[in-house]
Amino acid sequence: MKLKKTILVIDDKDQTREMESIQEDLDDRFEFTWQGIWTAKPEFRKEGSNDPDIDKLRNKISILYNEYKHFDLILSDFDLNAKGIVDGIDLIEYIKELKPKAKILMYSGNY
Numbered sequence: 798m799k800l801k802k803t804i805l806v807i808d809d810k811d812q813t814r815e816m817e818s819i820q821e822d823l824d825d826r827f828e829f830t831w832q833g834i835w836t837a838k839p840e841f842r843k844e845g846s847n848d849p850d851i852d853k854l855r856n857k858i859s860i861l862y863n864e865y866k867h868f869d870l871i872l873s874d875f876d877l878n879a880k881g882i883v884d885g886i887d888l889i890e891y892i893k894e895l896k897p898k899a900k901i902l903m904y905s906g907n908y
Contacts, residue, residue, distance in 0.1 A: 799826060800828070801829065802827055802828075802829040802869040802870065803832075803865055803867065803869050804831040804869065804870045805832050805865075805871045806831060806833045807836065807872070807877075808834075808872075808873070808877070809835065809876075809877045809879075810835065810837065811835050812833055813833065816831050829869075832861050834858065834861075836854060836879070837849075840853065841853045841854050841857070848879065848882050849877065851883045851888075854883065854888060855888075859895070868896075868899065871889075871892060871899055871901045872903075873885040873889055874905060874906075876905050876907050885903050885905075889901055
């Protein structure tokens with residue numbers, strides 16, 4: 798029987814291709830579902846701006862937690878291309894408020 802896992806991915810770029818590849822590679826051992834929050838999407842921007850709205854991002858995280866109840870792992874990019882406005886740490890701090898024992902892996906392609 799395969800282990801079931803649920804993963805949340807937070808990034809400024811769509812990671813669908815990467816997550817599907819991981820899913821395929823691990824298919825013999827894991828059955829996992831995942832959800833992505835792509836912070837660069839217009840739905841997460843401040844009205845009339847290209848800047849991300851941290852309240853909209855927090856709200857989306859809350860909605861996903863209400864729907865899934867638990868994520869076995871949260872993957873978050875550090876650099877969300879929001880220079881000084883919001884970064885991965887800001888969102889991880891919020892997640893830790895909601896779920897203090899959340900398992901989180903932060904990554905960056907820039908550092």
